[in-house]
Amino acid sequence: MKVLHVFKTYFPDTFGGIEQCIYQLCKGGGEYGVEGQVLCVSTQRSGSLFFEGHRVFYAKSNFTLLSTPFSLSIILSLRKLVAQVDIVHYHFPWPFMDVAHFLVRCDKPVVISYHSDIVKQRWTLELYRPLMNRFLSSASAIVASSPNYLESSPVLQKYKDKVSVIPIGLDKNSFPVPTPKRMLYWRSRLSPRFFLFVGVLRYYKGLHTLLEAAKKCGYPIVIAGSGPEEERLKEQVIELGLANVLFVGQVSDEDKVALLTLCTATVFPSHLRSEAFGISLVESAMYARPMICCEIGTGTTYINIDQLTGFVVPPEDSNSLAIAMCKMWEDSDACYAMGQAAFIRYKEMFTSESMARRYAELYRDLL
Incomplete structure (x- = not known):
């Protein structure tokens, strides 16, 4: 089973909690027959490389606005890679990812790991909300990392019937x-x-x-x-x-x-x-x-x-x-x-x- 993880950044460019989560899934999935790949945006590199046993595809960033990197080339990469995998696994939030998803017209099962509400850019959230709601509605499944977050997030409460709780783990x-x-x-x-x-x-x-x-x-x-x-x-x-x-x-x-x-x-x-x-x-x-x-x-x-x-x-x-x-x-x-x-x-x-x-x-x- 092939799974494509999509997020705005990844190792070795950045080292955050979401990147660590993706890394652990790619490293640990092999034991359960899951081959993980990663698609992300980079300001430092393009193309692909093997990173500790899994393939990472880097699309060149065109510009960044409100902490959101934009990349036209990632749309072409996503279209190509979606055709080669069984599951597309998005890591939320990254608003440009929503746009790319609909432009590609992804026809594979979609998992969204909902890592966080949008907290800081509240005024832009109102502009983004219709797209966000459409994106979350399109998911086959949504995952929250804790029951606490599921209960306290007004966004997740709207989709409670399709939310599972899977805590982030480390090896x-x-x-x-x-x-x-x-x-x-x-x-x-x-x-x-x-x-x-x-x-x-x-x-x-x-x-x-x-x-x-x-x-x-x-x-x-x-x-x-x-x-x-x-x-x-x-x-x-x-x-x-x-x-x-x-x-x-x-x-x-x-x-x-x-x-x-x-x-x-x-x-x-x-x-x-x-x-x-x-x-x-x-x-x-x-x-x-x-x-x-x-x-x-x-x-x-x-x-x-x-x-x-x-x-x-x-x-x-x-x-x-x-x-x-x-x-x-x-x-x-x-x-x-x-x-x-x-x-x-x-x-x-x-x-x-x-x-x-x-x-x-x-x-x-x-x-």
Whole structure:
């Protein structure tokens, strides 16, 4: 069975949660007779290449508007590839994808993984809504990544009869084991205990609240990642006079695993629904680390269960966040127990194997 995944970007150009989801499906699908291919837009390359066992097709981007890349060549590529596969699997949102789908007149079963509501461009959403509704209506099946998001999304509620819930999963074996040299490097740079944030530094990550909490609790905090908010956050560190926050920039997978192995707990203070799932939380659970996140009605509190795998606090509430960090810091036994509970939950619900198997069952049902 051949499945074509379609999204606006992919590895190795960009490394986000949706790209990770597609990657894990392509890597894990082979065990269930699913051959995954990827079609995306790129500003860096065109043509195709094999990326860790699966074929990726890159269409040249013509321009980008409101975070949406436009590509005329992807329409021709989509038409050609649709004829060669059994299932077309779109990863929403990407409005230009909807246009391409209808221009190609796709006649194969269509799966749409609904990764997020459109949150930031609300005024353009009203213009896009008719096309979006037509696109979602045309799908053979829609997948939400958590029951929380299904229940809290007014868009998904309209299509509830065709929505399945399949959480995004990760394969721990696909992550590198840090060398003793890298572990020694990080131990020499960092405090013996610290809180960790890993992710792209975007507007919805709530890191301004984490810095306010850092002022109140004083514990060491490591922020791994880069992004559009980086300079503003560093300015806030200076304004608050913080000496307990360390920015280490974007890190490799090996270094990320080293940091997850060494940290006391992870903090994920995203405060807007643009954070639809939280791959970083799955990574934290995969390495048996307790978590602190915010209740925003999305998958973050499906992964992290309050008082079981960590703590859940109100969004943009630095006092509650600081209190949760204090509880975790001061009670090592409870912290360890939460980490173990997080790992058990990962094994039960958030493995790549489980995700690939459930998608393969969905594909076969449609065929």
